[in-house]
Amino acid sequence: MSDHPTLPVAQLQAFVIAIFVAAGLSEADARTLAASLIEADLRGTHSHGVIRLPFLVDRLLEGGANRQPDIRVVNDAPGTALLDGDRALGAITATRAMEMAIEKARTQGIGFVTARNSDFIGTCAHYAMKALPHDMIGIAWTNGFPGMAPWGGRSNTIGNNPIAFAAPSLSHGPIVLDMALSVAAGGRIRLAAKNGEKIPRDWLVDSGGQPTDDPQALAAGGALLPLGYKGYGLAVFGEILCGVLTGSRILGEIPAWFKDTGSAIGNGHLHIAIDIARFVEPEAFKLRMDGLVSLLKATPLMPEVREILLPGERAWKTQQHQEKHGIPVPSPVAADLMALARRLGVAAPASLLPSFSDSLDCTT
Amino acid sequence: MSDHPTLPVAQLQAFVIAIFVAAGLSEADARTLAASLIEADLRGTHSHGVIRLPFLVDRLLEGGANRQPDIRVVNDAPGTALLDGDRALGAITATRAMEMAIEKARTQGIGFVTARNSDFIGTCAHYAMKALPHDMIGIAWTNGFPGMAPWGGRSNTIGNNPIAFAAPSLSHGPIVLDMALSVAAGGRIRLAAKNGEKIPRDWLVDSGGQPTDDPQALAAGGALLPLGYKGYGLAVFGEILCGVLTGSRILGEIPAWFKDTGSAIGNGHLHIAIDIARFVEPEAFKLRMDGLVSLLKATPLMPEVREILLPGERAWKTQQHQEKHGIPVPSPVAADLMALARRLGVAAPASLLPSFSDSLDCTT
Numbered sequence: 001m002s003d004h005p006t007l008p009v010a011q012l013q014a015f016v017i018a019i020f021v022a023a024g025l026s027e028a029d030a031r032t033l034a035a036s037l038i039e040a041d042l043r044g045t046h047s048h049g050v051i052r053l054p055f056l057v058d059r060l061l062e063g064g065a066n067r068q069p070d071i072r073v074v075n076d077a078p079g080t081a082l083l084d085g086d087r088a089l090g091a092i093t094a095t096r097a098m099e100m101a102i103e104k105a106r107t108q109g110i111g112f113v114t115a116r117n118s119d120f121i122g123t124c125a126h127y128a129m130k131a132l133p134h135d136m137i138g139i140a141w142t143n144g145f146p147g148m149a150p151w152g153g154r155s156n157t158i159g160n161n162p163i164a165f166a167a168p169s170l171s172h173g174p175i176v177l178d179m180a181l182s183v184a185a186g187g188r189i190r191l192a193a194k195n196g197e198k199i200p201r202d203w204l205v206d207s208g209g210q211p212t213d214d215p216q217a218l219a220a221g222g223a224l225l226p227l228g229y230k231g232y233g234l235a236v237f238g239e240i241l242c243g244v245l246t247g248s249r250i251l252g253e254i255p256a257w258f259k260d261t262g263s264a265i266g267n268g269h270l271h272i273a274i275d276i277a278r279f280v281e282p283e284a285f286k287l288r289m290d291g292l293v294s295l296l297k298a299t300p301l302m303p304e305v306r307e308i309l310l311p312g313e314r315a316w317k318t319q320q321h322q323e324k325h326g327i328p329v330p331s332p333v334a335a336d337l338m339a340l341a342r343r344l345g346v347a348a349p350a351s352l353l354p355s356f357s358d359s360l361d362c363t364t
Numbered sequence: 365m366s367d368h369p370t371l372p373v374a375q376l377q378a379f380v381i382a383i384f385v386a387a388g389l390s391e392a393d394a395r396t397l398a399a400s401l402i403e404a405d406l407r408g409t410h411s412h413g414v415i416r417l418p419f420l421v422d423r424l425l426e427g428g429a430n431r432q433p434d435i436r437v438v439n440d441a442p443g444t445a446l447l448d449g450d451r452a453l454g455a456i457t458a459t460r461a462m463e464m465a466i467e468k469a470r471t472q473g474i475g476f477v478t479a480r481n482s483d484f485i486g487t488c489a490h491y492a493m494k495a496l497p498h499d500m501i502g503i504a505w506t507n508g509f510p511g512m513a514p515w516g517g518r519s520n521t522i523g524n525n526p527i528a529f530a531a532p533s534l535s536h537g538p539i540v541l542d543m544a545l546s547v548a549a550g551g552r553i554r555l556a557a558k559n560g561e562k563i564p565r566d567w568l569v570d571s572g573g574q575p576t577d578d579p580q581a582l583a584a585g586g587a588l589l590p591l592g593y594k595g596y597g598l599a600v601f602g603e604i605l606c607g608v609l610t611g612s613r614i615l616g617e618i619p620a621w622f623k624d625t626g627s628a629i630g631n632g633h634l635h636i637a638i639d640i641a642r643f644v645e646p647e648a649f650k651l652r653m654d655g656l657v658s659l660l661k662a663t664p665l666m667p668e669v670r671e672i673l674l675p676g677e678r679a680w681k682t683q684q685h686q687e688k689h690g691i692p693v694p695s696p697v698a699a700d701l702m703a704l705a706r707r708l709g710v711a712a713p714a715s716l717l718p719s720f721s722d723s724l725d726c727t728t
Binding site: 075077078079080081082104105107108109110111112114137149150151152153154155157158165167175177179181183205208209210227228230231232233234236237239240241243244245246247250251252274275276278279280284285288289291292295296298299300301302303305307308309310311 | 439441442443444445446468469471472473474475476478501513514515516517518519521522529531539541543545547569572573574591592594595596597598600601603604605607608609610611614615616638639640642643644648649652653655656659660662663664665666667669671672673674675
């Protein structure tokens with residue numbers, strides 16, 4: 001048995017659902033949350049997977065998020081809607097909004113559904129990809145706590161406001177772009193700090209606004225740099241479309257969901273579904289997508305590059321592998337999950353137990 | 365009189381309209397084209413202003429673009445449409461598509477109108493901004509000739525596919541982001557080559573895929589670098605939404621509009637209008653936008669930075685100045701415009717005449 005337990009998808013999913021139910025969510029809402037976390041792990045975005053479960057449970061138990069939310073439609077036009085999330089954990093409201101966008105797209109060609117009074121939604125890709133089985137293109141965008149500097153600034157006063165796009169292909173899996181608007185993710189910098197590594201000098205400035213390769217500078221009042229003035233500009237429109245348009249909190253008004261677990265987040269998000277059949281025949285679209293992939297992959301390569309990748313290509317391969325072989329859960333994460341299970345009186349899957357218990361078995 | 369003649373907006377506009385009419389466009393289409401070019405100059409985007417007039421006229425005279433296009437609605441849903449541009453110069457089809465998106469947004473909350481069989485559309489900002497007087501948010505996106513490398517590639521095999529967003533504020537003018545997805549614009553690199561200047565090493569690779577500070581490397585088979593893998597990913601979705609979804613040409617299928625003036629371009633574009641009133645009260649939205657601007661501007665500054673700017677802030681100031689004081693036309697551009705006027709038998713504005721004619725007057 002390896003140091004990192006690997007769990008079958010269904011087993012991990014059932015455990016996550018049981019945890020959320022024990023923390024006070026309805027079975028349906030627990031399933032929605034679990035789907036969001038498990039898919040992130042499945043696609044290799046472990047930073048947004050079950051590692052976040054303890055924080056989300058804290059939000060439910062400490063009152064930042066509403067355990068029995070009443071999500072309401074505040075404004076409804078044929079092609080658009082605004083939901084009030086009633087402080088539900090973000091995946092619940094975002095799933096509802098995306099499903100509503102897909103329904104609208106069926107009759108209107110497009111659906112554009114936004115939400116306010118919401119919370120952290122996890123990976124945007126999860127919602128954008130919901131459009132794919134309906135032969136639709138999906139888009140999701142959210143604002144969040146200020147974790148990035150605006151262009152020219154040296155403090156984190158704007159969200160890195162991730163956006164995701166998803167479109168189907170015939171034989172290359174879903175093409176999925178999911179990106180935050182900083183050069184690098186805050187998580188990568190915190191990991192480098194933990195590991196005592198240096199970072200590239202265009203990721204971060206220290207509290208004096210000087211470029212630095214020391215990841216410790218982030219915790220000491222430094223700021224994450226945006227992806228140039230273009231990344232900053234997109235982050236501004238993330239605030240406008242997800243925050244200002246929806247009547248949500250923006251910029252520094254938004255607490256960090258994983259720190260202030262007792263506070264409402266109040267951010268906003270948007271979800272778009274576009275019905276391919278209103279433009280071209282869906283099968284022709286997918287065949288043409290394969291052509292797009294082939295043309296891009298035929299580009300002469302940079303030295304030491306082995307292949308041109310499409311957005312989401314690596315995640316798709318990871319997903320196919322893990323669906324068969326299970327999801328690896330690093331031991332420290334497994335330990336956190338077991339502590340959470342004990343706290344909530346939920347049975348942890350046997351495969352989450354650390355490897356030394358196997359050794360103990362051998363000595364008896 | 366300076367070396368660079370400065371023309372009142374109305375005078376330059378009347379001249380551009382006369383040129384397009386002489387080249388075979390209807391008066392209405394000529395006005396549409398002129399509005400696109402003049403607004404680019406007004407906002408300081410001179411690379412997309414009247415400097416492009418001779419190329420566009422060549423497209424009309426040499427048959428790449430259709431002088432008497434019949435733009436048709438191919439597919440029409442309540443919230444979406446697909447137009448066939450019939451090879452019209454892009455501004456004509458893009459203006460029609462944006463107006464249609466605005467009309468749809470009035471009744472549906474959102475309008476999403478695309479076009480195929482089109483041509484170069486100029487600045488995307490021009491169309492996105494058309495939404496503003498209607499208290500709507502505007503978005504425009506286009507694909508174009510392959511002028512950028514995909515991430516990991518060393519040849520220009522994907523368009524830099526510019527996208528624009530526009531939203532109104534109460535007292536800060538329109539907030540407008542208009543960006544291509546390469547690190548730097550090809551035009552800036554060609555200008556540096558002409559001036560014998562070096563460029564930053566993250567703009568370009570030479571034909572062997574090596575970073576270079578020599579702008580001459582572009583013409584010698586080099587490639588423009590994308591704004592990281594995120595810029596590349598957005599460019600891929602520019603191809604998908606503007607090209608694949610609309611049944612248009614993509615990637616290397618698209619000729620360069622300013623070189624192959626006798627060939628159809630066949631690219632596609634998309635236009636979105638979002639009716640603010642379907643989400644929040646428009647005046648409250650604009651007031652809140654002012655708050656967003658204030659909060660961002662209060663960010664502590666990097667050394668040597670004087671002010672946090674909002675997307676489009678500089679362009680708005682330039683526009684207000686030039687609307688009063690006229691648009692400067694560099695002498696080489698003025699000479700090209702006068703040659704074009706002679707070729708088409710159109711009277712050039714007196715103020716386009718070079719300054720030496722003033723001197724000549726003084727000697728008589």
